[in-house]
Amino acid sequence: MQHTKDVLLLEKPIIEKQEDEAIAEDKQLENVQEKKVQAIEQKPVVKSTEELSKEKEELVPLKDETEENKKLIENDSAGDTEAPNEKNDKETFHQNEETTIKAGVPTINASLPDDNSEARVTPITHVVIHFSSNVLAKPQDPFVPEDIFNIFRDYGVSAHYFIGRNGQIYHLVSEDRVAYHAGKGNLPDFPNYKDHLNDYSIGIELAAIGTKKEMEPMMSESAYESINPSYIGYTDAQYHSLDLLLHDILSRNTTIKRDRKHIVGHDEYAPTRKTDPGSLFDWSIIGF
Structure with a gap:
């Protein structure tokens, strides 16, 4: 009986070891699968030439709009300088006064x-x-x-x-x-x-x-x-x-x-x- 008990005591660690190895293999398999999923998610999207051309055409109006806004601002400034109305003239003068005084004469x-x-x-x-x-x-x-x-x-x-x-x-x-x-x-x-x-x-x-x-x-x-x-x-x-x-x-x-x-x-x-x-x-x- 003593011998049998010893065998049983030896078998338990062996079984536990086998179970641990199986768990480790499962985790390793899960890691491999997870890396594959990440690789798929990170894989760059390749767009066709047609799609890229379409996107470029859609961006062009944004650039034109920015240039148009810039021209409008420049025209507004020129108008204020050449023929300001009384209200704008006073506001501009006050701003110039503040800026000049602070910058030129403390x-x-x-x-x-x-x-x-x-x-x-x-x-x-x-x-x-x-x-x-x-x-x-x-x-x-x-x-x-x-x-x-x-x-x-x-x-x-x-x-x-x-x-x-x-x-x-x-x-x-x-x-x-x-x-x-x-x-x-x-x-x-x-x-x-x-x-x-x-x-x-x-x-x-x-x-x-x-x-x-x-x-x-x-x-x-x-x-x-x-x-x-x-x-x-x-x-x-x-x-x-x-x-x-x-x-x-x-x-x-x-x-x-x-x-x-x-x-x-x-x-x-x-x-x-x-x-x-x-x-x-x-x-x-x-x-x-």
Whole structure:
């Protein structure tokens, strides 16, 4: 019996081995069949010459359609350039302004409320130079831009640009809008502009303080004498930025001529009311 038991014990592993071999063969067969199926699925589809020609003919209209769209876009652009209507002209001008300013002359966006300006419907022919400060409220720190912008907001006035003491240019009002910076006045060579120079101009404010005489309407002599002397007049950085800004403005507004009849001081337009940019402003530094 012991012998029989041993035989039975030996036979069991043999049977299990045979079963394992059979299973392995089945798996191997399945793998072979699976590879054949994959090969069939991956086999490239061979198309006839007739089918390929037909597909090519179907693709041709797509190319023509693309070329036609391109021509339409070019024609639309040409139409906007040659004879734009008022709405398109303003939209295009605004886009050009943004692109040119950012690319050519870096500015800081400090937009004033729309209530401080209005839509422009007249051509731009002039640039008016001003100075401004917060010297009455803060004589020891009169050129903080936001303080000056708050004055503009409170009084309902504005300019298109403001140039700080370090030459930074702040963009306050879009050029396609009329800023409230010039007020009443007159230019002898432009009688039709009487009291309406805002409509035809771009206003640029520079952070500065004039001479004692020029500041008399605004502050006492003792208050003026307490001002830091470095605050009086203009900085080299301001002249440099102003020159760059003028070049940029004139390159986009060909209706403005670069001469002293079209680029003027506020005191030239309103001599009985205004003293800016005043006698300390050196026009020769910016080419006049």
